[in-house]
Amino acid sequence: xxxxxxxxxxxxxxxxxxxxxxxxxxxxxxxxxxxxxxxxxxxxxxxxxxxxxxxxxxxxxxxxxxxxxxxxxxxxxxxxxxxxxxxxxxxxxxxxxxxxxxxxxxxxxxxxxxxxx
Amino acid sequence: xxxxxxxxxxxxxxxxxxxxxxxxxxxxxxxxxxxxxxxxxxxxxxxxxxxxxxxxxxxxxxxxxxxxxxxxxxxxxxxxxxxxxxxxxxxxxxxxxxxxxxxxxx
Numbered sequence: 001x002x003x004x005x006x007x008x009x010x011x012x013x014x015x016x017x018x019x020x021x022x023x024x025x026x027x028x029x030x031x032x033x034x035x036x037x038x039x040x041x042x043x044x045x046x047x048x049x050x051x052x053x054x055x056x057x058x059x060x061x062x063x064x065x066x067x068x069x070x071x072x073x074x075x076x077x078x079x080x081x082x083x084x085x086x087x088x089x090x091x092x093x094x095x096x097x098x099x100x101x102x103x104x105x106x107x108x109x110x111x112x113x114x115x116x117x
Numbered sequence: 118x119x120x121x122x123x124x125x126x127x128x129x130x131x132x133x134x135x136x137x138x139x140x141x142x143x144x145x146x147x148x149x150x151x152x153x154x155x156x157x158x159x160x161x162x163x164x165x166x167x168x169x170x171x172x173x174x175x176x177x178x179x180x181x182x183x184x185x186x187x188x189x190x191x192x193x194x195x196x197x198x199x200x201x202x203x204x205x206x207x208x209x210x211x212x213x214x215x216x217x218x219x220x221x222x223x
Contacts, residue, residue: 035212037161045153045161045204047212058211061118100166102208103151107160 002026004034004095004108011114012085018113022078022095029053029071033098034078036069038091039110046091050098051078085115119143119207123215129223136192138218140205145186149209152181152190156201164203165190197222 008020022034029051036048049059051069059067068081078095092110099105120143130136140150148168153161163172165181168188178193192199200222205215 044217045206045214047206047214050211060211094160096161100163102149102212103163103166103206104153104161104212105163105172107162110160 002097002099002106004097004106006093006095006108006111008093008111008113010112011116013117014086014115016085017081017083018085018089020080020093020095020111020113022080022108024076024078024095024097027097029073029076029078034071035096035098035104036078036080037094037096037104037107038089039094040091048080048093087115089113090115119146119210119213121205121207121213121215123205123218125218126216127219127221129221130195131223132197133194134223136195136199136220138190138203138205138220140188140190140215142186142188142207142209146207146209148183149207150181150183150188151206151208152179153204153206154199154201155204159201161204166208195220 003025005023012018033052035050049069051057057069066083071078092112094110095108096104097106122141150168152165155161168183169181180191182189203218
């Protein structure tokens with residue numbers, strides 16, 4: 001069945017780089033787009049970016065200068081890297097499959113990221 | 118970027134009550150609109166897509182509608198398992214979400 005699972009360090013120091021991995025199963029990254037969405041505790045959802053089936057990417061304009069999304073199709077993994085982390089980046093980070101064009105039909109469980117020294 | 122203005126931000130309702138949540142798009146997005154439910158401590162789940170289509174496994178008491186650039190999610194008879202937060206999302210361009218509605222039991 002379709003599954004997505006985020007992994008990565010739960011704690012990042014201020015000004016450092018966040019690196020997260022989304023490992024998927026039950027579908028191919030060459031057939032479905034994968035998005036990253038984040039949610040500060042107690043607040044709403046913010047779309048971060050997407051890697052399309054062909055490997056190209058699009059990013060939220062507010063994060064574009066700090067954000068990079070890539071993938072390894074042989075390992076069924078999507079990677080998120082965001083630099084210059086600050087306290088405003090404290091959030092739960094989700095990866096999600098774009099199963100119905102434009103709509104997120106499967107989500108990972110999320111990974112909580114804290115920014116602190 | 119397309120802005121999605123969702124209301125109300127919070128809502129208290131009784132069991133079996135009809136609940137309506139709305140989202141206003143800042144420009145024409147056609148039917149490119151989804152609704153998600155998020156229960157406390159869980160990931161969001163797709164409820165409705167293309168403004169009115171029910172996602173697989175979603176109870177029929179949920180429905181979506183559109184009037185111009187205003188979209189609505191209706192729960193016809195509120196159940197205890199419907200408690201949580203709800204978000205709209207436009208899919209006309211790179212996704213943007215509404216601010217969310219926290220639904221509580223009265």
